[in-house]
Amino acid sequence: MAFGPKDNGVIADTLRATSKHMLTTPAGFAFSKLAFIPTKNDLGLVNGWVDAMKACSPPHSRYLKGDPFDIALQYRNWILKHPSALTIFDQIVEVAKGKQIVMFLDYDGTLSPIVKDPESAVMSEAMRSAVKKLAACFPTAIISGRNREKVFDFVRLPELYYAGSHGMDIMGPAQGSYGLKAKGEKAVDGKGNEVVLFQPAKDFESTMDKVFTVLEDIVKKVNGAKIEHNKFSISVHFRCVQEEDWANLAEEVQVAMQFFPSLCLTQGRKVLEVRPAIAWDKGKALEYLLNALGLEGRADVFPVYIGDDRTDEDAFKVLNKQRHGLGILVSTAVKETNAQSSLRDPSEVLEFLQRLVSWQQAQASSD
Numbered sequence: 532m533a534f535g536p537k538d539n540g541v542i543a544d545t546l547r548a549t550s551k552h553m554l555t556t557p558a559g560f561a562f563s564k565l566a567f568i569p570t571k572n573d574l575g576l577v578n579g580w581v582d583a584m585k586a587c588s589p590p591h592s593r594y595l596k597g598d599p600f601d602i603a604l605q606y607r608n609w610i611l612k613h614p615s616a617l618t619i620f621d622q623i624v625e626v627a628k629g630k631q632i633v634m635f636l637d638y639d640g641t642l643s644p645i646v647k648d649p650e651s652a653v654m655s656e657a658m659r660s661a662v663k664k665l666a667a668c669f670p671t672a673i674i675s676g677r678n679r680e681k682v683f684d685f686v687r688l689p690e691l692y693y694a695g696s697h698g699m700d701i702m703g704p705a706q707g708s709y710g711l712k713a714k715g716e717k718a719v720d721g722k723g724n725e726v727v728l729f730q731p732a733k734d735f736e737s738t739m740d741k742v743f744t745v746l747e748d749i750v751k752k753v754n755g756a757k758i759e760h761n762k763f764s765i766s767v768h769f770r771c772v773q774e775e776d777w778a779n780l781a782e783e784v785q786v787a788m789q790f791f792p793s794l795c796l797t798q799g800r801k802v803l804e805v806r807p808a809i810a811w812d813k814g815k816a817l818e819y820l821l822n823a824l825g826l827e828g829r830a831d832v833f834p835v836y837i838g839d840d841r842t843d844e845d846a847f848k849v850l851n852k853q854r855h856g857l858g859i860l861v862s863t864a865v866k867e868t869n870a871q872s873s874l875r876d877p878s879e880v881l882e883f884l885q886r887l888v889s890w891q892q893a894q895a896s897s898d
């Protein structure tokens with residue numbers, strides 16, 4: 532779900548009408564929650580937002596409400612449509628056999644468990660070892676909403692491709708990976724390694740710094756709220772905020788956003804994200820990487836994308852449109868998804884990756 536400047540016209544008009552009451556922030560952007568008088572429509576937008584966040588991030592206890600038989604039945608029907616990638620593993624590798632598998636992995640909730648503090652979302656050594664072996668078998672990329680450098684620090688495998696800020700900050704090893712070299716701008720990363728960079732939102736760097744300063748002031752005032760600067764996107768985390776404060780925080784963020792018409796808001800799992808309003812998402816990053824590696828549009832290529840978030844749906848849609856490859860949603864609950872298959876949690880992701888590596892190693896030794 533994306534909210535752009537068009538949806539917020541009524542709020543912008545309200546702000547303009549009350550501009551004489553506004554305060555000016557150190558960053559030079561004027562806004563004030565006190566001056567904002569929400570109309571019925573505005574409240575609908577904020578409430579709709581909060582409802583959507585509750586729906587996509589239900590706490591564990593909410594799953595347990597209602598008739599357990601109904602819940603189990605719903606899940607059973609859902610799993611029939613989106614079968615476990617472990618259950619249908621043999622069918623998956625049968626289809627992939629003889630093709631170039633390319634692996635795309637989300638980070639949070641896929642390779643690492645979702646934790647309260649986003650700074651401590653570390654990956655287990657078992658998962659790191661599995662991803663390292665995976666990258667030795669197939670071209671492998673991690674596509675995350677986070678700052679690309681932060682994901683790299685968590686994963687610490689230079690042989691992978693990394694796409695941070697929802698794919699707006701792509702980096703790969705200059706010498707290539709698995710015999711494939713990506714096209715892009717040559718650069719040197721913070722650790723002195725030669726890399727290839729592709730940053731479709733490069734012109735937005737200073738705007739992102741400005742909106743971060745404004746949102747940081749808002750977040751400071753809300754208990755439990757956290758903010759992350761992901762270079763080309765900003766995340767406002769609700770994970771540790773009391774549910775009764777969600778609408779207030781969402782409203783404050785929305786009001787501030789009126790002064791950044793070139794940016795838009797999207798919503799993920801207990802997080803609101805500010806990003807450049809350009810047609811770029813995780814699906815575009817997947818397409819870019821396949822193209823840059825010379826693998827796009829080829830019938831002998833089998834891309835696999837594993838992710839748990841709403842933002843991963845853009846990548847699942849691309850795979851559906853291309854009519855090849857496999858989207859796998861990580862979820863323990865019934866969710867609307869464009870993925871064909873599912874895994875319950877990062878421990879099942881680990882098992883799937885390990886089985887894929889073993890299968891590939893067996894294939895290679897029998898050739």
Ligand SMILES: [Mg+2]
Nearest residue numbers: 637639640840
């Ligand atoms: Mg995720």
